[in-house]
Amino acid sequence: MKDLGFSISQSRTIDLDKSDLSAYRRVVEKVPSAKLCLMCGACTATCTARNHTDFNFRKVHLLFRRGQFEGLAEELDKCMLCGKCRLVCNRGVNTRAIIYNMRIILENLNYKSIK
Amino acid sequence: MMNYHPFVIPFTVGALFLFGVVFYKFYAWIAALDRKQKFMVKQNIFSFKTIRAIGEIFREALVHRNIYRKNPVLGYMHMSLAFGWFLLIVVGKIKASLYAGTFFEPPWLGIFFNFFAVDGHAFSHSEMLTFTMDFLLLIILSGLALAIIKRVKSSLLGMRKTTKHSRFDRIALSSLWFIFPLRLMAESTTASLHGNGGFLTNSVGHLIPSTIAPYAELPLWWAYSISLFVFFVALPYSRYMHIPTEVVLIFLRNWGADTGEQLSGYTDIQLNSCSRCGICIDACQLNFAAGISNVQSVYFVRDARYKTLSDEVVNNCLMCGRCSNECPVGLELTLVRQQFRNKQEIPGKFYYEYTEPVESKAGVDVIYYAGCMTHLTPSIIISMKKIFEAAGVNYWFMDEDKGVCCGRPLRQQGFIQQSKNLVIKNSRIINSARAKLLVTSCPICYKSFREEYNLNLPVMHHTEYIEGLLADGRITLNASNVTVVYHDPCELGRGANIYEQPRNILRNFSLIESNYEKENSLCCGGSLSDAILDLRLQLKIRDHALGELTKDKPDVLVTACPLCKKSFVHGNKARVMDIAEIVAGNLKVIASKKRPVRKEELQLV
Amino acid sequence: MNKADVVVIGGGPAGIEAAYNLARDNHKVVLVEKEEEIFGHMQTAYTLFPNFQDASEIRSSLLQKTKHGNITLYNNAEVTQVSRENDFWRVQTINGLDFIAPAVLLASGFKTFDARYKEELGYGIYKGVITSVEFEEMLKVGKIQTANGEKPRRIAFLNCVGSRDEKVGNHYCSRVCCINAVKLSIEAKKQLPEVEAYCFYMDIRMSGQFYEELYRKSQEDFDVNYIRGRISEVAPTFDNRLQVKCEDTLSQTPLKMTVDLLVLMIGIEASEGTARIGEQVGVNGEYNFSKSISLHTADNKTKHRGFFLAGTCKRPLTVPETMADARAAALEIDLYLKSLSQ
Structure with a gap:
């Protein structure tokens, strides 16, 4: 595996007292099914991007949920939004919508407004 | 001054305002067309396409042929109001010109003709013209009656849902409702005093007591003029802006403008051409299968026009294209919605560097x-x-x-x-x-x-x-009496016009038709494009579609999309197969007498 | 029309156990079974968790019970219609039998999830993908083999197939699959000590007595591996084996491995009979399982007098739970019949 110059797996303590959990609440507002994830990893296993990289949706989702945003925007850029993960989710979580919303929040991408 | 009275002022001011605003808007939009669209306009403005556009304007903007086809009563309602009013203005203009003896009579003369022309029968063809005017007014009033019924109870006009309107719409709508009844009452009152009406206005005039008529006449003409003023001022900010804009849209479309990837003046023109008839609400599965009725194209277009778009309205859409298919104005609703989804680009950034190049294999066909x-x-x-x-x-x-x-x-x-x-x-x-x-x-x-x-x-x-392999005889199929229903995937059918090929293949089986064929096909609910819909509602859409498709109990529901297949298989109601599977399962092995495949032998999945 | 005291619908463990207990209390029992053979799903069982009791012992015990003089057993008698006639219940079958009785016990049981609905797991497509029921049958004849008829080197068990799955509409846990996978993996190791066994799970639920001990034993004595991750894709390899893909969620890394057999631990659903009769009588609850009037205090009674429930027609249950429930149902019916004769 290529070293991509950053790592999201460095060991550290997640201090929930100091973590920003509001971003995740915004995702849950848009995608209520996000709460249903039971972290089985089926999404990661079937991921199209996973064939090329170490992208791990379940992990990114969980780190986002815990308010650990470091490096996540770059990770999310690896996702091709193909939606395959949504099809294998037992819990019916709209995984693609979660990624979409995390991406919007992290990269602060907004709609173009009409002139 | 001849042929003048102060009550014409509201009308005249309103009309001037209207023309000013509309032309300003047209100018701004045309200036904001993108390069490709401008090029197409320059290329085609002096061509046969312009004449074709005029024909279409007559058919669609006046007669409303498309609405007629979908719902005759609704079509009549639109035609009586649009075409009826148009003719009323044209005939009124002819009548006024003949009466005044000049083509350059004051603009209000045709509008308030009966008030000024109390000796209304003193010119050529006056009998016929007066009859025509009354007849047109009657047609418009009948259309208006239908419009009021539609507002109160849309189901009487064959519509499941009608549009909820904004404030400007309501002002414009109320003034529109008043214009023609007021015109009828004003003309009838004048007719009762001077006997200058036609079959309708004279008859109504007879019902007005002669003691009231002299006092009622002027207030009614004032009221008529004021209602015109209100309508004209509200028009550019209400849905009635579609009346002038649709004309521009039809020209541009005939000249070959396309919606494109980015927002442009053409987007504005499309947004303003929506009459908010609400036909798209009835076409939308989110509405009739999942009970969501605030995100349909009519609301999307309205919110986009008034710049109040919410994330939900932009994104809660299956992008199945059913609404674009039904839209009587022919708006490219899915493409316009797509334009609003588009994000800003980050200059110089290249994504997906990580993808390792796949070694491509040479020498294959x-x-x-x-x-x-x-x-x-x-x-x-x-x-x-x-x-x-x-x-x-x-x-x-x-x-x-x-x-x-x-x-x-x-x-x-x-x-x-x-x-x-x-x-x-x-x-x-x-x-x-x-x-x-x-x-x-x-x-x-x-x-x-x-x-x-x-x-x-x-x-x-x-x-x-x-289909090509079968036509060329490179593969052949065993005859089969398995009954199949074909589901058109959105992206393949409405999206890419592939309708006949799958049906040609399925002719080898016993193909039965559902109520949702081709352009009218349903979305399976599994659409990738909707980043908002949750599974529960998605399944509702699927169950409705599955119920419709399997009404006649086919042996197999055939589709041609892995997403549709996945959605339907889990619905647990019918055998679901991709068209490739049913073909592969039924291939005739050349040079052997293989018997036809029985339906029990077809694989379930 | 034949009269009886009780008609018991379903000749599986619940039906037989209840019929036998009613017969002992001197009630005339009619036992109808839709299949040629009795025993229901017990028919295919090899051993029973958690004590590896030989299922054939259970079968012969059940068979013995059906021989009681007060029981009349009818095979091939699928029930077509259950209806109320005054204070009696009328039960008609596909082979023309027609009974009338003051009480009916529904013991129509469950069916297993049809794994073909999870196409990505390859059941019905790749021969090496089999269900837990098929694997149990292999154990029973002592012939665990791959599609090519060879001894498998590696077997994977995948939990929660058709259970806890909102896509197929089954939100519930089938309860028995976790422990059953432990049992199957141990049995596999007993028959083929060289084989590698892997269990893929989302959660391991070892709630019954001795379950946890069995789980521990499978690790300690049989080297069964447990991987927390759900297999979401299966693909064939060039040598006709299977490549399974999952995420090893605990190491947070995607994982793929080649196996010879993939055993899908298929979940429990209401049987067709349960769904149909429940619908006719009006006792259908969620997921077509039948509904008692009170889970805690009257779990064998329904809202209809004289119509009782036992076993897995209500929900997924283990064999001991089913048998105990059947005895409880028999007691309820006995009290009911006695109250009628007073």
């Missing part, structure tokens, strides 16, 4: 690209392999273990730049193989390859490809 989703329906892949082998095709399975997404799912979510980066990746692999044909099993990929890629070879969805 056909490249097979299954698509991401198809990997979750392995029976489609196995069937395609079987078909390739039966036809003796030299093929390369491009995304067998390390596929790169085609890019369309990103595009649908508005990540255009990212999507283009994937297109570059895949194009490189496909083009360097120098094959003769690209075949894919996924309608999403298919549409992407067709529209976004610049490839050195033609692309086919496997329905087209299999």
Whole structure:
């Protein structure tokens, strides 16, 4: 595996007292099914991007949920939004919508407004 | 001064205001067309296309032929108001010119003719013209009656839901409701005093007591003029802006302007051409199968026009294209919605650097690209392999273990730049193989390859490809009496116009029709494009569609999209097969007398 | 029309156990079974968890019970219609039998999830993908083999197939699959000590007595591996084996491995008979399982007098739970019949 110059797996303590959990609440507002994830990893296993990289949706989702945003925007850029993960989710979580919303929040991408 | 009275002032001021605002808007929009659109206008403005556009304006903006076809009562309502009013103005103008003896009479004369022309029968053809005017007024009033009924109870006009309106709409609508009854009352009162009306206004005039008429006459004409003023002032800010805008739209469309990727003046013109008739609400499965009735195209267009778009309205859409298909104005609703989803691009950034280049295989005739989703329906892949082998095709399975997404799912979510980066990746692999044909099993990929890629070879969805193999006799099928219903996937049917090929293939079986064929087909609910819909509602849409498709209890529900298949299989109601599977399961092995496949032998999945 | 005291619908463990207990209390029992053979799903069982009791012992015990003089057993008698006639219940079958009785016990049981609905797991497509029921049958004849008829080197068990799955509409846990996978993996190791066994799970639920001990034993004595991750894709390899893909969620890394057999631990659903009769009588609850009036205090009674429930027609249950429930149902019916004669 290529070293991509950053790592999201460095060991550290997640201090929930100091973590920003509001971003995740915004995702849950848009995608209520996000709460249903039971972290089985089926999404990661079937991921199209996973064939090329170490992208791990379940992990990114969980780190986002815990308010650990470091490096996540770059990770999310690896996702091709193909939606395959949504099809294998037992819990019916709209995984693609979660990624979409995390991406919007992290990269602060907004709609173009009409002139 | 002859033919003048102060009550014409509100009308005249309103009309001037209206023309000023409308022309200002037209100017701004046309200036904001993108380069391609401007080029098309310059190219075609002096061509036969302009004449064709005029014909279309007559048919659609006045007669409303498209609405007629979908709902005759609704069509009559629109025609009586639009065409009726148009003729009323034209005939009024002719009448006024004949009466005044000049073509340049004051503009209000035709509008308030009966007030000024108390000796209304003193010119040529006056009898016939007066009769025509009354007849037109009657037609308009009948249309108005229908409009009021529609507002109160839309189901009487065959509509499940009607549009909820904004404040400007309500002001414009109320004034519109008043205009014609006031005109009738004003003309009738004058007729009762001077006997200058036609069959309608004279008859109504007789009912007005002669003691009241002299006092009522002027106030009624004032009220008529004021209602015109209110309507004219509200018009540019209400849905009635569609009346002038649709004319511009029809010209531009005939000249070859297309919606394009980015917002432009043409987007504005489309947004303002929506009459908010609400036909799209009835067409939308989110409405009739999932009970969501605030995100349909009519509301999207309205919110986009008034710049109050919410994330939910933009994104809660299956992008199935049913509304665009039904829209009587012919707005490209799905494409316009897509424009609003598009995100800003980050200059110089290249996404998906990580994708390791797949070594492309040289010397093959056909490249097979299954698509991401198809990997979750392995029976489609196995069937395609079987078909390739039966036809003796030299093929390369491009995304067998390390596929790169085609890019369309990103595009649908508005990540255009990212999507283009994937297109570059895949194009490189496909083009360097120098094959003769690209075949894919996924309608999403298919549409992407067709529209976004610049490839050195033609692309086919496997329905087209299999049809070709059958037509060329490279594969043959056993006769089968299995009954099948075909479900058109959105992206393949409405999206890419592939309707006949699957039906030609399925002629080898006993094909039965559902109520939702071709352009009218339903979405399976599994659409990738809706980033908001949750599973519960998605399943409602699926169950409704599945119920409709399996009404006649077919042995197999055949579709041509892995997503549709996945949605329907889990519905647990019918055997669901991809068209490739039913073909592969029924291939005639040449030089052996294999018996026809019985339906028990068909695989379930 | 034949009269009886009780008609018991379903000749599986619940039906037989209840019929036998009613017969002992001197009630005339009619026992109808839709299949040629009795025993229901017990028919295919090899051993029973958690004590590896030989299922054939259970079968012969059940068979013995059906021989009681007060029981009349009818095979091939699928029930077509259950209806109320005054204070009696009328039960008609597909082979023309027609009974009338003051009480009916529904013991129509469950069916297993049809794994073909999870196409990505390859059941019905790749020969190496089999269900837990088929694997149990292999154990029973002592012949665990791959599609090619060879001894498998590696077997994977996948939990929660058709259970806890909102896509197929089954939100519930089938309860028995976790422990059953432990049992199957141990049995596999007993028959083929060289084989590698892997269990893929989302959660391991070892709630019954001795379950946890068995789980521990499978690790300690039989080297069964447990991987927390759901297999979401299966693909064939060039040598006709299977490559399974999952995420090893605990190491946070995607994982793929080649196996010879993939055993899908298919979940429990209401049987067709349960769904149909429940619908006719009006006792259908969620997921077509039948509904008692009170889970805690009257779990064998329904809202209809004289119509009782036992066993897995209500929900997924283990064999001991089913048998105990059947005895409880028999007691309820006995009290009911006695109250009628007073």
